[in-house]
Amino acid sequence: MSDKRKTALITGSGRNIGRAMAHDLAKDGFNIIVNGSSSREPCDRVADEVRALGVDPEVMMCNIGDKSELAAMGEAALKRFGSVDVIVNNVAIRPISPFLEVDEDEWNRVFDINLNAPVRLARMFLPGMIDAGWGRIVNFTGMNAMRGHANRPHVSTSKHAVLGLTRSLAVEFGQYGITINCISPGPIKSERDDPDFEAYIAKTIGSNPTRRQGTAAEVSAAMRMLVSDGGAYINGQMIQVNGGAAL
16 A cells, blocks of 8 residues: 555445444544435544544545436545545345335336445546555445345345456456455344344344344454455455354
8 A cells, every 4th residue: 555545435334334344444544435325414423433533534425326426426535535445335225025016116226226336436436446556345245145035136136246246346457456345244233224124133143153143343344354455365255244144
């Protein structure tokens, strides 16, 4: 890494795993772009927290599923910092709908957020990473990329596609000092606006070898390793952080 402070964009970094990753990358000396889509207050709070760690944060609110909003955020990020050296594609949506009831709008919305946003961000910032000879992209898949899930066909399909995207870009851009990997978290303790989440945890935790939920810090530790110089030879991989739920 050069002497210039590098910048990390973490989508969905106002709480939970995104917040933990913002803290960890700030501790490693990265400027942080804190991103949210609806509530600015938690994003501002995270920005204050990472500023206290001695780095330069910027809050950029954006619906990443909206192509024009995402493009505007990308332009603002380059204007503010000159480059984005790390992309962490943390945001995803997971609506529950039986396959025969999923309309085209819902299907497209899931793909715009879960898959097309990572594609568009990569296209925005890979040229700068190539010029710098260094870059990191960390995508998120989750258990939806490990197995099929009834009533979430669009989520499972989009997350399988994220894994395919990760592997393809890893092959194409590894020669430039850029690594592209993904993390597959299992059940993680978090604040969620999802009434079905507790039922999901109760159903799955008994079959997990660790008999517990993971933490945001444990997921962030995997991301931190992939972004570090020590992780420079890890490329095109899916790192499972799920307590052994999928073996």
